Amino acid sequence: MTREIGHFVGGKTQAGTSGRFGDVFDPNTGDVQAKVSLAARSEVEAAIANAAEAQVEWAAQNPQKRARVMFKFLDLVTQEKESLAELLSSEHGKTLPDSHGDIQRGLEVVEFACGIPHLLKGEYSEGVGPGIDMYSLRQPLGVVAGITPFNFPAMIPMWKFAPAIACGNAFILKPSERDPSVPMRLAELMIEAGLPEGVLNVVNGDKEAVDTLLTDPRVQAIGFVGSSAIAEYIYATGAAHGKRVHCFGGAKNHMIVMPDADMTQAADALIGAGYGSAGERCMAVSVAVPVGQQAADALMEKLIPKVEALKIGPSSDREADYGPVVTQQALDRIRGYVDLGIKEGADLVVDGRDFVMQGYENGFFMGGCLFDNVTSDMRIYKEEIFGPVLSVVRAKDYDEGLRLANEHEYGNGVAIYTRDGDAARDFAARVQIGMVGVNVPIPVPLAYYSFGGWKRSGFGDLNQHGPDSVKFYTKTKTVTSRWPSGIKDGAEFVIPTMR
16 A cells, blocks of 8 residues: 655644645655645645744743754754665655765755854844833744755755744745655654644645635745745745745756866866756756866866766665656756757767666666756756756957856856966855855855855745844844933923934
C-alpha cells in the first residue's frame, strides 16, 4: 500500500481531507513511493487559525526561552542528520553528501537564530528633550508563512521558519509537494525541542493552498523561493492583500574566466558548480564566460574531459558526482532545452541526453551536457534550464564579459576567476548582481549575512536570513516617554519638538 503524507497542524500529523493527492516519486527508479495530500482551502484556514491562537503565548515568551528551543532543535537535527539525509535523497535524488550539505546550511541559520536575544535589542536615547526618553522595540508580526521549493527541502524551510519563530511569530510552511517528508520531520523535531503546539504548522498543497495563504488577512508576511514567474505572482498578490512579501526566483549565473586565471581551478569550479546536484540549484553556474580566444580554447580543453568523466549514480552512491533529477517532467524539460540549443546553432560538444543508469533504467537520470559558442540571443542562454547543462559564451574582452552578466534579466549570483586583484575589485564594484564570488564559484553568503538576488531573481526590499530576516519578521515600535517632572502646566498647541 502506498504511503500517504498528510499535514502537520497543532503539533501532530493529520491526514488530509481534500481527497486530492500528488505523487511523490523515487527519482532513482521512477516509482511512486508516496501520495501527498493537497490541502483544501478549509484545511489551510484551520492551520492559520491554530497558528494565530498559539502565537500570542509564544510571543509573550522572552527571547532567551525561544532561543533555548532553537538550541535544542539544533541538537536534535544534528543527531538525526544521517536519517534525514537518506530521507531527503530518496525523494529529491541528490546524493547523500549533497543532502548532508543541504541540512547543514539550514542548521547554520538555526545557529544564527539562537542569537535572537541579541538580535532583537532595540535602541535607547536618554534625555532627547526636557524629561523625555525615546526607545525602539522590535516586535513579531503574528502569523507568517513560507512557500519553499523542491531543490532544498531542508535548507530553505529552516532559512524561513527558524528566524521567524525565534522572533516570536507563528509559522505556516507550505513545502514542495515533490519532496515533503523532510519538512514534516523537521516540524516534529521542533515539537520535540519544546516548541508549543501550533507555532509551526506544515500544510502540503498546490495553488489552492498558496492562494489561501496569499489572501487570508491573518497571514501578515509571506516568503517564497522558486521560479521567477511564480515569485512575481506571489509578490504582487501578497502585496495587493497588504502583506509583507519577499520572493526569490530564477537565475542564470555567470562565471567570468579571465585570461590570467588558473584554468584547472576554473574548470574544476565550473564542474562542481555547474553539475553538482544535477544543476538543480538557483546558485548553480550555468554560463561560463572565458575572456579572449586563447582563454576560451584553454578552458574548453580542460572542461570537455571533465564533463565526459562525470560520475552519475543513484542518490545512495556516496562517490557519485550527482544523482537523478527530481521528476520525469524535469528530465523531459532539460532534454528539450538541449534539443533547442542544437537548433539555435550552439555546438553541443558533450551530449548526455541518452545516458541510462544501469540497474535504474526508469530513473530520472541525465548525463552532463556542455555547449560551446552559445550567444546571448539564444533561449538556452536567456532561460533557466535547471539541469546538468553548462553553456560557454566566449567574450572578446573583460568589458563584454561584464556586460553579459549586467544585461541578463536575472541577477542572482556571479563569479569571476582571476589572479588580478584590480580586475576582481572592479568587477565586484560594477557587476549588477546580488551575490558575487571572487574565485568562489557558488557565493552563497554565510548565515549571518543575507542571501538575495537582484533584477528578476528577487522581489522585495529585504533578503533571506542574516540581519534582513530579523527585520522582515518583525515590526518596529518607537516609544517616546515623558514623566511628570518634565511636564509644564497648560496645553500645548504646536507640534512637539525637542528644543
